[in-house]
Amino acid sequence: MSPATDAATLATRRSSRFVAWVRAWRAGLVPYDEVAGEVAGDEEHLVADAPGTWTDVPLGNALAALSKLSPDEIRLVLPAPGDPRGLPGPGPFTGAALTAGEGVIARDLGLVPEVRTHTSGSGVTFETVLWRVYPLPAAPTAAGAGEPSAAEAEAELAAALAEATATLTRLDIAQWRPELAGALAALRRPDGATDLPPGFDPRSRRLFARASVLDRVLALAGQAAPGGAVNGYEAQQRDAALRPLTTACRRALVAACNAPLAG
Structure with missing residues (x-):
């Protein structure tokens, strides 16, 4: 890497x-x-x-x-x-x-x-x-209001990742962001920094690990390409491809961290 x-x-x-x-x-x-x-x-x-x-x-x-x-x-x-x-x-x-x-x-x-x-x-x-x-106000947002479950967020993330990957392949993102290939590989081998403490179920752990690494990959993808290797039109296409994935990733992290805990 x-x-x-x-x-x-x-x-x-x-x-x-x-x-x-x-x-x-x-x-x-x-x-x-x-x-x-x-x-x-x-x-x-x-x-x-x-x-x-x-x-x-x-x-x-x-x-x-x-x-x-x-x-x-x-x-x-x-x-x-x-x-x-x-x-x-x-x-x-x-x-x-x-x-x-x-x-x-x-x-x-x-x-x-x-x-x-x-x-x-x-x-x-x-x-x-x-x-x-x-x-905060006396009556903040009710706990969990508008949040997907871990199962729903996992399905949303998988679908968004598949769609974004297909789009970025067509855009040949590796040509101007070659380090993303190595970063995406990290999705299959999360490290200890992406682990949750005791009490979270296996689905939440899996979702947090995957979304945490993907969140950091997206931060890298959002940076300007080295040496100006991407023009304005290509940047717009990239951003459009990554926007739904970024949203799904945020929702996945929220769902995992706010999931019910086992006693």
Whole structure:
């Protein structure tokens, strides 16, 4: 796999991991002490505006604000312009989630991750992830409203992937995006970064693993082709082919992360 492809398959949406692991914790399936580490991985995660705090705090400290929630009150949202499904209506959280393309609803709180880049005095650049907490309306969107089941999302994703693959083959996408061939192969061998915590059934695990890798492949496909190898018309054709697949992929991630947990 090329370096560009490998990079595209490293980052999972932070909100999806947050929801999956926090829901498993609230179901009593993983210990509190493990949650922050599983969500953050090798990144530094801080939380701003968490209830009861006056400054940014480590993620582990802020999770206490969610300790009285049930798993089904914690939901993943992956909105996009023109597709605000899952959002509670106009407000600061909705705007931030649309900008980021992701967010977490936790009863009357919304959380959105922001990646911040810092430069040390010696010139070293590094990143931190800041989860900003927003108060939500008294009656946010009902849990699961408008979401497909894992079975429905899996069928939608398979159909969209087959259609997009056929279209991109006709467009000869490999000619100007050759690293996509290697990235698509990763769909058949998801790694540990695409695994869900205990409590999720096999279908949800399979769906999350496939959609997570595909989500990262789509991020790569959406980048400008190296050396200007694609013209405006070809880019429009590519985008039209990938748009339904991108939507199906987002719906699959939401369905997998918000699926009912086994006790």
